Amino acid sequence: MISNHEIDYRIFGEEMQYVEIELDPNETAVAEPGSFMMMDDGIQMQTIFGDGSQQSGGLLGKLFSAGKRLLTGENLFMTAFTNAGYGKKKVSFASPYPGKIIPVDLQLLGGRVICQKDAFLCAAKGVSVGIEFQRRLGTGLFGGEGFIMQKLEGDGMAFMHAGGHVLEKQLMPGELLKVDTGCLVGFTYGVDYNIEFIGGIRNTIFGGEGVFFATLRGPGKVWIQTLPVSRLAARILQYGTVQRKEEGSILGGLGNLLDGDGR
Numbered sequence: 383m384i385s386n387h388e389i390d391y392r393i394f395g396e397e398m399q400y401v402e403i404e405l406d407p408n409e410t411a412v413a414e415p416g417s418f419m420m421m422d423d424g425i426q427m428q429t430i431f432g433d434g435s436q437q438s439g440g441l442l443g444k445l446f447s448a449g450k451r452l453l454t455g456e457n458l459f460m461t462a463f464t465n466a467g468y469g470k471k472k473v474s475f476a477s478p479y480p481g482k483i484i485p486v487d488l489q490l491l492g493g494r495v496i497c498q499k500d501a502f503l504c505a506a507k508g509v510s511v512g513i514e515f516q517r518r519l520g521t522g523l524f525g526g527e528g529f530i531m532q533k534l535e536g537d538g539m540a541f542m543h544a545g546g547h548v549l550e551k552q553l554m555p556g557e558l559l560k561v562d563t564g565c566l567v568g569f570t571y572g573v574d575y576n577i578e579f580i581g582g583i584r585n586t587i588f589g590g591e592g593v594f595f596a597t598l599r600g601p602g603k604v605w606i607q608t609l610p611v612s613r614l615a616a617r618i619l620q621y622g623t624v625q626r627k628e629e630g631s632i633l634g635g636l637g638n639l640l641d642g643d644g645r
Contacts, residue, residue: 386508386538387411391485399483400476401504401541405465411473412460413504419474424467429459462507475504479611481545484567489537491603496575497532497542497568500611506538542568546609553600560595564610573602 389411390404400419403411412430421427465471477483483503486495496514505511514533534540544567553559553573560578569575578595598604 386488386536387506389506389539391539391541393483393485397480398477399481399543400474401483401485402472402474403504405463405471405473407465407468410462410464410507411504412462412507412509413475414502415459415461417475417478417503418461418463419476421463421473422471424465425471425473426464426466428462428464430462431459460511475541477503477543479543479545479614481543481607481609482548484542484544484548484550484605486534486540486542486568488534488540491570492572493535493537494571495534495540495542495568496571496573497534497605498566499530499532501542501544501567502532502534503541503543505534505536505540509534509536509538509540542605544605544607545611545614546607549606549608551604551606553598553602553604555601557600559598559600559604561598561604561606562610563594563596564612565606565608566596566598567605567607569598569604570602572600573604574599 387409389409392402392404394400394402405411405425418427463473488495488509502511510533512533512535514531548567551559563577576597576599578597
């Protein structure tokens with residue numbers, strides 16, 4: 383018996399995607415603040431504490447659900463979109479940066495997926511967005527994504543977003559995969575997640591790839607992104623704050639003026 387709201391969806395676009403969710407009357411989708419794109423007339427929008435999975439338990443239960451989101455660095459509130467009209471209605475949510483939207487059917491994945499703190503986009507109402515503590519000290523201190531990750535639980539649809547292209551890989555029992563800590567998007571609950579020191583003085587000082595790998599041992603499914611948003615932001619900051627080489631010459635200044643950068 384499925385406890386979460388059952389929703390249909392379609393994903394549009396290539397590099398700047400959005401997901402269109404179709405809601406039957408009285409069905410609800412929940413989303414991160416700021417991810418809303420558009421909706422049909424007849425859908426009601428409501429700000430709620432936490433993820434909306436606490437159907438009962440009073441104020442204390444709702445505060446506990448919202449508090450879990452604070453620990454993962456997310457907003458205290460989420461937004462619920464409910465079809466309050468007749469017939470099917472559609473609501474759409476957009477990815478906040480170039481990349482892909484990943485649909486996750488929790489019912490087919492053991493009811494639980496672990497993901498980066500900022501990977502969650504939206505879900506059917508009833509999906510719990512909680513916290514997953516990394517029990518190993520090394521993972522917590524050096525994991526790149528910190529000691530706390532997000533945990534998506536339930537039997538409905540959830541949607542994650544990631545930067546660049548997304549690789550979905552199925553690990554066999556005992557199969558080991560080493561990933562850059564920032565490129566890891568999420569993994570199913572059966573995957574063993576740890577951190578490994580790269581080793582070597584030259585690798586550590588001059589390698590430019592960080593000091594640690596994320597190690598993932600199967601069985602289970604993992605999602606890997608080619609462009610972490612932190613890497614994208616660092617490159618944009620670099621170009622925005624460092625003087626371009628050609629700016630010191632007359633021709634360079636003329637080129638900057640022509641392309642709009644000579645302000």
